[in-house]
Amino acid sequence: MTHGRSWLTVVLVLSMLAAIPWAPATAQTRFVFANESPYDTMDPHAAFDVGRVAVRLNLYDGLYRWLDNPPKLEPWLAESHSVSPDGLTYTFTLRRGAKFHDGAEITAEDVRYSAERILALKQGAAALLATMIAPGATKAVDRHTVQFTLTKPAAIFLAVVPEVHVVNSALLKKHEKDGDWGAAWLTSNDAGSGSYMLTRYDPAVGFIGKRFAGHFMPWGATFIDEIEFRTVKEDNTRVLGMIKGDYQGTGGYLPNDQVKRLREASNVKIIEQESMRIMMFQINNQRAPLNDVHVRRAISYAFDYDGFNKEILGGSVERNPVPIPNNMWGVPRDVKGYTYNLDKAKAELAMAKPKVDRPITIGYLQGFSQTEQAATVMANGLRKVGLETKLTSEVWPAMVERMKKPETSPDLVVYWISTYYADPNNWIGEMFHSGQWGTFKASSFYKNAKVDELLDAALKSTDRKAREKAYQDAARIVVEDAAGVWVYNTKYFGPWAKNLEGVRFSPIGNGQEIRWLHYSK
Amino acid sequence: MSAVWFVVTRLTRDRSALIGLVLIALLVLSAALAPVLATHPDDVFELHPSERLAAPSGAHWLGTDRMGADVYSRLLFGARITILIGIIAVGASLAIGVPIGLVAGYHHGWLSDLLMRVSDIFLAVPQVVLAIAIAQTLGPSLPNVILALSVTYWPWFARVVYAETRALQKEIFVESTAALGASPWRLTVLHVLPNIASPIIVRASIGMGFTILTAAALGFLGLGPPPPTPEWGRTIAESREFLPDAWWYATAPGLAIFLTVMGFNLLGDGLRDVLDPRLRRSRTARDG
Numbered sequence: 124m125t126h127g128r129s130w131l132t133v134v135l136v137l138s139m140l141a142a143i144p145w146a147p148a149t150a151q152t153r154f155v156f157a158n159e160s161p162y163d164t165m166d167p168h169a170a171f172d173v174g175r176v177a178v179r180l181n182l183y184d185g186l187y188r189w190l191d192n193p194p195k196l197e198p199w200l201a202e203s204h205s206v207s208p209d210g211l212t213y214t215f216t217l218r219r220g221a222k223f224h225d226g227a228e229i230t231a232e233d234v235r236y237s238a239e240r241i242l243a244l245k246q247g248a249a250a251l252l253a254t255m256i257a258p259g260a261t262k263a264v265d266r267h268t269v270q271f272t273l274t275k276p277a278a279i280f281l282a283v284v285p286e287v288h289v290v291n292s293a294l295l296k297k298h299e300k301d302g303d304w305g306a307a308w309l310t311s312n313d314a315g316s317g318s319y320m321l322t323r324y325d326p327a328v329g330f331i332g333k334r335f336a337g338h339f340m341p342w343g344a345t346f347i348d349e350i351e352f353r354t355v356k357e358d359n360t361r362v363l364g365m366i367k368g369d370y371q372g373t374g375g376y377l378p379n380d381q382v383k384r385l386r387e388a389s390n391v392k393i394i395e396q397e398s399m400r401i402m403m404f405q406i407n408n409q410r411a412p413l414n415d416v417h418v419r420r421a422i423s424y425a426f427d428y429d430g431f432n433k434e435i436l437g438g439s440v441e442r443n444p445v446p447i448p449n450n451m452w453g454v455p456r457d458v459k460g461y462t463y464n465l466d467k468a469k470a471e472l473a474m475a476k477p478k479v480d481r482p483i484t485i486g487y488l489q490g491f492s493q494t495e496q497a498a499t500v501m502a503n504g505l506r507k508v509g510l511e512t513k514l515t516s517e518v519w520p521a522m523v524e525r526m527k528k529p530e531t532s533p534d535l536v537v538y539w540i541s542t543y544y545a546d547p548n549n550w551i552g553e554m555f556h557s558g559q560w561g562t563f564k565a566s567s568f569y570k571n572a573k574v575d576e577l578l579d580a581a582l583k584s585t586d587r588k589a590r591e592k593a594y595q596d597a598a599r600i601v602v603e604d605a606a607g608v609w610v611y612n613t614k615y616f617g618p619w620a621k622n623l624e625g626v627r628f629s630p631i632g633n634g635q636e637i638r639w640l641h642y643s644k
Numbered sequence: 645m646s647a648v649w650f651v652v653t654r655l656t657r658d659r660s661a662l663i664g665l666v667l668i669a670l671l672v673l674s675a676a677l678a679p680v681l682a683t684h685p686d687d688v689f690e691l692h693p694s695e696r697l698a699a700p701s702g703a704h705w706l707g708t709d710r711m712g713a714d715v716y717s718r719l720l721f722g723a724r725i726t727i728l729i730g731i732i733a734v735g736a737s738l739a740i741g742v743p744i745g746l747v748a749g750y751h752h753g754w755l756s757d758l759l760m761r762v763s764d765i766f767l768a769v770p771q772v773v774l775a776i777a778i779a780q781t782l783g784p785s786l787p788n789v790i791l792a793l794s795v796t797y798w799p800w801f802a803r804v805v806y807a808e809t810r811a812l813q814k815e816i817f818v819e820s821t822a823a824l825g826a827s828p829w830r831l832t833v834l835h836v837l838p839n840i841a842s843p844i845i846v847r848a849s850i851g852m853g854f855t856i857l858t859a860a861a862l863g864f865l866g867l868g869p870p871p872p873t874p875e876w877g878r879t880i881a882e883s884r885e886f887l888p889d890a891w892w893y894a895t896a897p898g899l900a901i902f903l904t905v906m907g908f909n910l911l912g913d914g915l916r917d918v919l920d921p922r923l924r925r926s927r928t929a930r931d932g
Binding site for chain 2: 378
């Protein structure tokens, strides 16, 4: 009897131990991020957006990296750099001993290969880089020195350098097929050196990575062992998952009602940060009748800015009437932009030469209910001035595809332009320079020689005053032309698990670099 | 006329069928009189951001939605879409399925086999899954939902008509009509079809409920007509963000779908009791 009871005790104790919810010190820690849009590719050079930024920040490294808020450029794979007096030659000295996931050392040749690969594949950051460096203009001077020679001086070159994610050239050459730079293979594989190594990828689900202990940047005492970035299309599912503890992080731009719910949850904290992310409707400037400035102005007057910003979003955002975030330099402070004014909208329509005789298509993003609501508000305003509308939606990567050409892009598309580097060129420059057509940022397909000239001048100069003036002048013209509808600039309200420490928010990447995170005891 | 009267009187004697009939009458009435019954008929398009997510009250009987529009008024206009989808999709399924079933049932040979195997392929995949695939490929819109539902629902009619036609071929009146020299066309359309009308009507009634439910599922998944269409499934999808606080937002369209589908199912069951010759025969035997 006593014997039996002691066994029972042992079994009970064991089962209790097994049921203890917190993991022992040796167990692996895991982090799951719920992402709004799908990860359709693992290639760091194929995308230049926030929707797929986690791939680049966690699996890959660049020469420099944007960190913290306000964003600062920190040396990453490079130890330092120097610029020639004419501003054309950038020489980077690489950190010694940094390794790829397969153990190979990262050399200047890999950096050169990566830069050439981006330019050759013509995706992601290629459109932006191509304005500064030409194919073949990058040299591996020696094993640890790489040199970029620009076609013309560019004030933002250094700001964009973090986007040259370094890939393992030897590994990619092994998987190259018909001169594709290993693109087919890299779509679902890993050739990086980043803090995490890809262990599983399914375009329908997301990706999983495990910690790369050999990363050049020393790890802290505590860290996350395994990360998962999962596609969860519905706002509501993401919020419920956060509250239930299925996810430890998700995008920080949820509708206000959802943020309120998350604030009330006991295991979630909201990290609030000043950010630079403007919501806007791109207007397809090339397609009739939107190629008429009066039609575009009518559209700009037909959106209920206050109703949307203050009522529907509960005042969590700030009206931003120009294509540069209010808290960035280069904003023409005297420009008030458009207001919700149906009479003015009708007057503009009356002045328009082409009659609007077809429904205006408004594109929004599946998985981002805020874009659907913005599209509905726009449709309502347009209806009141007698314009018919048709709403159409896609997931983000599919919308990016559609926005490559004026023929396939909807008449209006609503989404955000986030921070990829902290410079006005990130917004107005990439959005309204006609050389950028084909990227999602430039889907207004705007063409104005004067604006192109101003934006070029702003890029060439290194004099901040002159650059500021050029951006202000360009912004004035673009607003006058009603090339797009700019709605708001937002703060970041990032939901994270309450016991997560070390979230390092930067407007570039929105805190999705997981190497800094760990769970509190 | 007398046949219709017979059916109606029989139906009203069956309590559950009567409930079904009343529910459907309510649905049709609210759709037809939506502009009159709605307290805020403009709210199909109109937004009032300052009044969003208001609880049910005298001004808004079923509360307001995320855009401040009246849920009750949008619900009434949503009934129109529901009926439209149901009637067109079931009608198109009938138009495709019945001729295929008749031809396959009348012919013996490769054509019959071919038609039935094709419909078997459609039946092998769950209707919702197939409809999702079609709607996703074609893009979200009302015509595409109707198309997806029609394309996936016709095999049910083809199956029923095929089986009934095959059964009738052994009947003496069919054989004698054929012996008198009636053409196959005349035989199937004028003699076979009227005699298999009952199972088709029953199937169509149940199919309405089924189709409306699938349409709501498609709308819920974002594959239905785009906003601001007051489609019920889409409204429920929108409302999830605001549950459980704005309970009225999801409850109203949810109940509407529930009652509509139940109405058609009850009516379908009642019609089967009244119309199905076998059931009727067995009842008569029992009565006798």
